Amino acid sequence: MNLYLGVDIGSVSSNFILLDQNGRLYRKLYLRTLGNPVKALKDGYASISDGLDKQHGKIRAVGSTGSGRHLAAVLLGADVVKNEITAHAVAASHLFPGAKTIIEIGGQDSKIIILRNNIVHDFAMNTVCAAGTGSFLDQQSARLNIPIQEFGDYAVKSGHPVRIAGRCGVFAESDMIHKQQMGFPVEDIIMGLCEALVRNYLNNVGKGKKIEEPVVFQGGVAANRGLAKAFEKILGLKINVPAHYEVMGAIGAAILAREQMELSHSPTRFRGDNFVLEGNFTSNSHECSGCPNLCEVVCIKRDNEVLAYWGDRCKKWESSIKQPRDRLKVV
Amino acid sequence: MSRVGIPRSLFYYYYYPLWKSFFADLGAEILTSAPSNRHTVERGIELAVDETCFPIKVYLGHVAELCREELDYIFVPRLVSVEARSYICPKFMGLPDMVRALIKETPPLIDITVDLSCDEKCFQKDIIRVGRLFTRQARKIQLAYQHGCEELRLCRSLASQGFTMEEAIKMWEGEPMEAESETDLNIGVLGHGYSLYDERISMNLVKRLRAMNCKVLLPEHLGSEVVEAEAATVPKRVFWTLGRKMLGSALHMSQREDVDGIIYLACFGCGPDSLIGEIIERKVRDNKPFILLTVDEHSGEAGIITRLEAFCDMLRRRRNYRSESKLSPYGASLHSFENTV
Numbered sequence A: 001m002n003l004y005l006g007v008d009i010g011s012v013s014s015n016f017i018l019l020d021q022n023g024r025l026y027r028k029l030y031l032r033t034l035g036n037p038v039k040a041l042k043d044g045y046a047s048i049s050d051g052l053d054k055q056h057g058k059i060r061a062v063g064s065t066g067s068g069r070h071l072a073a074v075l076l077g078a079d080v081v082k083n084e085i086t087a088h089a090v091a092a093s094h095l096f097p098g099a100k101t102i103i104e105i106g107g108q109d110s111k112i113i114i115l116r117n118n119i120v121h122d123f124a125m126n127t128v129c130a131a132g133t134g135s136f137l138d139q140q141s142a143r144l145n146i147p148i149q150e151f152g153d154y155a156v157k158s159g160h161p162v163r164i165a166g167r168c169g170v171f172a173e174s175d176m177i178h179k180q181q182m183g184f185p186v187e188d189i190i191m192g193l194c195e196a197l198v199r200n201y202l203n204n205v206g207k208g209k210k211i212e213e214p215v216v217f218q219g220g221v222a223a224n225r226g227l228a229k230a231f232e233k234i235l236g237l238k239i240n241v242p243a244h245y246e247v248m249g250a251i252g253a254a255i256l257a258r259e260q261m262e263l264s265h266s267p268t269r270f271r272g273d274n275f276v277l278e279g280n281f282t283s284n285s286h287e288c289s290g291c292p293n294l295c296e297v298v299c300i301k302r303d304n305e306v307l308a309y310w311g312d313r314c315k316k317w318e319s320s321i322k323q324p325r326d327r328l329k330v331v
Numbered sequence B: 001m002s003r004v005g006i007p008r009s010l011f012y013y014y015y016y017p018l019w020k021s022f023f024a025d026l027g028a029e030i031l032t033s034a035p036s037n038r039h040t041v042e043r044g045i046e047l048a049v050d051e052t053c054f055p056i057k058v059y060l061g062h063v064a065e066l067c068r069e070e071l072d073y074i075f076v077p078r079l080v081s082v083e084a085r086s087y088i089c090p091k092f093m094g095l096p097d098m099v100r101a102l103i104k105e106t107p108p109l110i111d112i113t114v115d116l117s118c119d120e121k122c123f124q125k126d127i128i129r130v131g132r133l134f135t136r137q138a139r140k141i142q143l144a145y146q147h148g149c150e151e152l153r154l155c156r157s158l159a160s161q162g163f164t165m166e167e168a169i170k171m172w173e174g175e176p177m178e179a180e181s182e183t184d185l186n187i188g189v190l191g192h193g194y195s196l197y198d199e200r201i202s203m204n205l206v207k208r209l210r211a212m213n214c215k216v217l218l219p220e221h222l223g224s225e226v227v228e229a230e231a232a233t234v235p236k237r238v239f240w241t242l243g244r245k246m247l248g249s250a251l252h253m254s255q256r257e258d259v260d261g262i263i264y265l266a267c268f269g270c271g272p273d274s275l276i277g278e279i280i281e282r283k284v285r286d287n288k289p290f291i292l293l294t295v296d297e298h299s300g301e302a303g304i305i306t307r308l309e310a311f312c313d314m315l316r317r318r319r320n321y322r323s324e325s326k327l328s329p330y331g332a333s334l335h336s337f338e339n340t341v
C-alpha cells in the first residue's frame, strides 16, 4: 500500500497523518509539541509508522508544514515543504471543492483564507492579539476549572450567552471574572467567551475580508462546538467543520507530497525508519561572531553529523555543509 | 581635517549622496555607522522612549554607535519638508532634540533645518551657515551643494534601473552590483524607504522576494510624474511626501498588467503608515492581490517568511489558473482524488 506522510509542526501541537493512494486518511496523530519539536517529531513518527511493515504500508513521500516545517524536512527528509496557508487551503478545497472561506484557529495563531475557484485569493494571519486563539481558551478553561474538551458541551447548552468584551485577552478575562461574580451561569459565560473570541477574530483577522459560503472551520480550536455555533450566529452562515479538523495542515502537506511525486517522478527524499528512529537528534544554537549581525545560528545534528544550519544571514554556515540544504529547498 | 559622522539610517537612504559629496567637497572626512545590526537595534531600543516607532529607535542606535568614534560633528538634520506644500513625518522635526535628550555626550550636532515647504531662502542661508563650519568661502559652499544635488540625481537614476536605494548608494560608491536575473513574478513593494532598505527593519524583504524568484518594483523605479499624477486622483491631497509617493505608486502599480501583486511594509506604531496603508489597501485590493506586513522590534522572521511564501504561492497559482493550463491550482489535479479524507 502506498502511503503519504504529512506533518504539521506547530508551536503548540504536532500533527501527523498518513494518506493512502486514494486520498483516504489511514492514520492520524495529534501531539503536544511541548516546546520540544525534535522530540515531538521523533515520537510522532515512531507511533504513526508503527507496524507499517507488517501491513505492507510504505511511505512514498513526505510533506511538511507549520512553523517547524524546515526542522521536519531535515529530520524526516521531505519532498515538499510548504507554508501553513497553502497547506490548509489545499486540504480544505480537497474536502470541500468550491469552499470560499477557511477559518483556521490553532493554538497560537489564527488565519483566514479566502478561496475562489479552489485557489487562495486572499489571506490574513493574526499578528498581535492572542485573544483569538486556542491558548486563550486553554487559559480560561483552566481558570474556570472545566476541562477544555468539555468547553464546547457547556457552551452549546447556554440559553442566553453573556456579553463579554473581546477586544483583548486581558479585558476579556477581567470581564469574565466580573460576570462570574455577578452569578451568571457558567454555560452562559462560556458561550459568551466563544462569541467574544469570534468577534475578536472577525475584527482582527477577518478585517475587510468578504466571508462567503461555503465556510470551512478548521484547526484545533474547531473542536469547540460552541465556537462553530458562535460563528454561525454572528455570521449568519452555515459553518462546516471537517471530520479531521485538527490535522488539516498535515493533510494538505500529504496531498502536496503526493502531487509532487506524481509530477516529478524522482525518488522520494524520505530518509526511512532507520535514519529517523535510530539517530540521536539534537538542536542547539550559538551566536555567530563573524560580523556585527551576531546571528543566532541553529544547528541540527544527528549523532555527530550536522544536518542543517539556519538563522545565518550570510549563509556561511549553511553552505559549509557538504550536502547542501537545497535538497530540501522550499517549493 | 574635520570628521563628520552620518548615521546610516532614516533619510540616509534618500539623501546620502548629497550629504556625502557636500561635506567631502568642503574638505571633511565622512564616517557612516555600520548597517543596522543587532547591537544598533538593541542600543536604540534601550535609548528610545517606548512609544517611538521602530525606525526612530534604530536611528538612535546608529547615532550612539557614531558617538563612540572620534568625530568633530554628527549630522542630524531637522527635516520638516523637502518640497513645496508637503511635509515629512513630524518625528523628523524633533530628531536633533530627541538625540540631545536621550544620548549624553554627543559630538556637536549639525542640525540644519530643512524646510522647503514655502521658500528656499532660509534654507540657502542655513546651508551657508553649515558650510561655514568648514570653510569661509560662500561660493565654495554653494558649489558643493549643487554638486551634491547632481550626485543625488545620479544615484537616483541608478536606483531607477531596478535597484533599491541601498544598492544604488553602494553602486554610486563604486561597488559592482548584479542586475536581476530572470524571474516569474513581478511584485510591487511599498513602504518608507528607511524601513524597506534597512535590512534589519524590513527583515531583508526585498532580497527575500528576489530569492523567491520575484522581481521587485519600487517607487524609485517609477517616474515621478506618473506617481504624482496618480496621487492627485484621490479627493484629498496627501501632504506627507513619502505617503503621497507610496499612494501614487500603489495606484499606478495596481493598474499595470505586468504587476502580479503588491506588498506594503508598515511599521507598528507609525501614524502615517496606519493611514496610508489603509487607504492603499482599500484602493488597491480590488485590482491586485495585496498584503500588508507589519514589523516591529519583536517581529520574528518566521511570520514574515510564511506570509511571503504564501503570497507568492497564491500569485503563481492564480496566474496558472487564469492561463487555463491543465494543471490544477495546486500542481497535479486535485480532483483525481476521491473525496474521502
Ligand code: SF4
Pocket: A288, A289, A290, A291, A292, A293, A294, A295, A297, A311, A312, A313, A314, A315, A316, A317
Ligand atoms: S552568520 Fe554570517 S551574517 Fe550572521 S553573524 Fe555570522 S558572519 Fe555575520
Ligand code: SF4
Pocket: B053, B054, B055, B056, B089, B090, B091, B092, B192, B267, B269, B270, B271, B272, B273
Ligand atoms: S513616518 Fe512612521 S515610521 Fe516614519 S518616522 Fe514617522 S512614525 Fe516613524
